[in-house]
Amino acid sequence: MTSLRYSEIDVFSDTPYRGNALAVVHDADGLSSADMQQFANWTNLAETTFLLAPADPQADYRVRIFTASEELPFAGHPTLGTAKAWLDAGGTVGPGGFVVQECAAGLVRVRVDGDVMAFEAPPLTRYEAVAETDLQHIAGVLGIARGQILDSSWLVNGPRWIGVRLASSDDILALRPDPGKLGDLEIGVVGPCSPGGETQFEVRAFFGGDAVWEDPVTGSLNAGLARWLTDTGIAPPQYVVSQGTVLHRLGRVHIGVEGEAIWVGGHVTRCVAGTVRL
Structure with missing residues (x-):
C-alpha cells in the first residue's frame, strides 16, 4: 500500500456540509481500475474521483469518476470537486480563468472564480422523447x-x-x-x-x-x-x-x-484534507 493525498470536497452549496460530498484521491496513476472501484465502493459516496496525469496536452489533469458500482464517463459535481482538489494541491488556473479537465467524455472546461466554479456541459448523447x-x-x-x-x-x-x-x-x-x-x-x-x-x-x-x-x-x-x-x-x-x-x-x-454553451456552477469548498493508504 502507498499513502496518497486525499481530499473531500463539498460541492454546490455556500454552506459547508450542506451540498454534495466528493472523495478525491490524488496522484492515482499507479492504481488499477479494480483498486479504484473498490475504494469508491468503500467510501459509499455518490462519486469518488481519481486524479491522474493528463494524456491530452490540452488538459491540465485527467480524472476517472466512480460510483459505488460503476465508472462514469462524466459527472457534474465530481468535475467541480476534482478541479477544486487539483487547484488546492498546487494546480494553477489557465488563461481566461479556466481549468481544462480530461475525462472519458472528452475535455471539459471549468471556469474558476475563487470558490465559485462552473463547468461547460458536454453535449447530450441521447436527447429525445421518452416512450x-x-x-x-x-x-x-x-x-x-x-x-x-x-x-x-x-x-x-x-x-x-x-x-x-x-x-x-x-x-x-x-x-x-x-x-x-x-x-x-x-x-x-x-x-x-x-x-x-x-x-x-x-x-x-x-x-x-x-x-x-x-x-x-x-x-x-x-x-x-x-x-x-x-x-x-x-x-x-x-x-x-x-x-x-x-x-x-x-x-x-x-x-x-451563453449561445450554445451551458454553464453549470456553484460554490465548492474543501472540507477534508489528508492521506489515504491504497
Whole structure:
C-alpha cells in the first residue's frame, strides 16, 4: 500500500456540509481500475474521483469518476470537486480563468472564480422523447398519476438521466418514490418555484441499480435539464436551482446559457484534507 493525498470536497452549496460530498484521491496513476472501484465502493459516496496525469496536452489533469458500482464517463459535481482538489494541491488556473479537465467524455472546461466554479456541459448523447410505456412506469415509481407528468425527455450525458417535469416545486417536494419499482432507472424531476424567491426551480434526482437512493445535488442532471428547459422555453438563460431540500441540504446550482454553451456552477469548498493508504 502507498499513502496518497486525499481530499473531500463539498460541492454546490455556500454552506459547508450542506451540498454534495466528493472523495478525491490524488496522484492515482499507479492504481488499477479494480483498486479504484473498490475504494469508491468503500467510501459509499455518490462519486469518488481519481486524479491522474493528463494524456491530452490540452488538459491540465485527467480524472476517472466512480460510483459505488460503476465508472462514469462524466459527472457534474465530481468535475467541480476534482478541479477544486487539483487547484488546492498546487494546480494553477489557465488563461481566461479556466481549468481544462480530461475525462472519458472528452475535455471539459471549468471556469474558476475563487470558490465559485462552473463547468461547460458536454453535449447530450441521447436527447429525445421518452416512450409512453416508460412514462407510465415512471409515474408508478414516483407515486403520481401519469397526468401529473407535463413533459419528459432523455438527457444522457454520462449518467442515463430521464428528465420529468411537474407543475410545481410543491409537487417535487411531495414525491415519495417506491424504491422497489425503480430498477436501474435514473430519474430527474423538476418543477418551478413560486415567483420572486431565491431559486426558480426545485430538482430531485433518484438512482436505481445496486443502490437505491436520492442524490443531494446533481451537476450532470442540471446540465441536461438546462438544455431541455431552455430549448422548450420553460426556463430563462440564467436561473438558480434548489436541490437536496428533502435531504436537509442547501444545494444551489447556478445555470447560465451563453449561445450554445451551458454553464453549470456553484460554490465548492474543501472540507477534508489528508492521506489515504491504497
